[in-house]
Amino acid sequence: MFEQLGLIGCGLMGGSFALALKKAGLVKRVVGYSKSPSTTEKARLMGVIDVEAPSALLAVSGADIVLVAVPVTASEATFKSIKHMVTPQMLIMDVGSTKRDVIDAGRRALREHIGSFVPAHPIAGKEVSGVENADPDLYEGRQVILTPIERTQTAQLQKAVDVWTRLGCRVQQMSPEQHDAAFAAVSHLPHLLAFALVDDIAARPNAEQLFGFAASGFRDFTRIAGSHPEMWRDISLANKTALLSELNAYQAELARMHDLLEHEDGQGLQALFERASIARNNWGESRKQK
């Protein structure tokens, strides 16, 4: 299907994409570039990429498909560094957790080439990062959200749909705004809430005793508080508007809960807990059936 993948960022997400394309027989050659030369070398030694490129620009040279798998804050610099090699036939995608900011970066840096860029967010990941954890099956069975804009070329959009579908993904399209609002609610806000709880407890004089009593409920609730601090700083800032709106809604919900508890409104508390419990268990069941 493709002659050459130009991979910029040979980490978990990028490396897994290269391995998945190879496994599916969708690419002949992978040329990779990472900011750290030792990562690029490791990727080659592992067979994730075939050729090490000395720059992002040279990774893109001759490619018919390009994956930009770098931290969202590095998107603009990356787009700038490759723009002179971008061709109208090239399919360029990213894998960022936020879309409006990456698209804005793309508009500024790629300019007339923006139509080759199909913004993508595969909902996949691991708790560990790095090319050493790259996995050809990381994307299999997962959802991929594509957020095309008016200038996105339909041919490139169709290629993007096809390639993710061939990797076993369920592909959906929506606007960047819808995407960012939805992920602020179901991903970004929960991360902030978990960070806040652990930080609140860790700052106390009896933190060690408190952590000593924490059991499996706490373990699961706070698992995402072990996530990468810089990455979540970047996601939070990149999705600031939607995230602040979610945070406001949640703070209002907590204020309502505070009132119910303060006034010992058992019926109100139970009704709230019941709505949540039913919704959560229904969701859990629907996931199992997939």
Place this chain on the structure above:
Amino acid sequence: MFEQLGLIGCGLMGGSFALALKKAGLVKRVVGYSKSPSTTEKARLMGVIDVEAPSALLAVSGADIVLVAVPVTASEATFKSIKHMVTPQMLIMDVGSTKRDVIDAGRRALREHIGSFVPAHPIAGKEVSGVENADPDLYEGRQVILTPIERTQTAQLQKAVDVWTRLGCRVQQMSPEQHDAAFAAVSHLPHLLAFALVDDIAARPNAEQLFGFAASGFRDFTRIAGSHPEMWRDISLANKTALLSELNAYQAELARMHDLLEHEDGQGLQALFERASIARNNWGESRKQK
């Protein structure tokens, strides 16, 4: 060690305690009572109890150890119904997640017999409830917090320490106030926060779409939102004071986070996320080593 266990409440916690005592050879006979006769019968057919008692009072008659394993809000009625059979030699324990309210109920109902009561909170459980899930190993390796008061008889306290230790538990003692404050922080508040998030999302017109995007981070964060609504209503009300204080502290933490995000203070956000991430990962490591 004991002749007869009087078990009031033949559910997961009570049934598991009976099975554990039997497995350890610590009791000769278990007489059980549950509010629902079909539960009591099921417990007997499963071999969790040996004899079905027609009332809580008769379950206690002749027992030298009594476990009250009922919802915390049913504690006072249970204590009242058994008080005429309580003897100074009897060891009475509960398994409630909150301690001050159960102790207050004990003081009111047991009166001069309060010294036989050793308030206990074994930190164990399952996502499923009911005698059919009773498990002789439920308590093994778990922490048990005992919260004696001034009037608790030292002999009964020692018996309580011994029996839980023999079941493989790590026994700790602290004041009921310390207990309730600690568990408000590491257990009760996280439950409220998870309920709040799911309720907030479930109430929206696009709830189904949002749940459709939710991934493993959301799954773990909200697992405890699938918990039993009535039970958590009761725990919340029983531990109202400590829980409101925790909720206030958390709301203040969220307000600080809101400010950091609103002012795009990347350094401040990263510092907060880092403190949380380090604390969470250290805690996770320390648990693995146990």
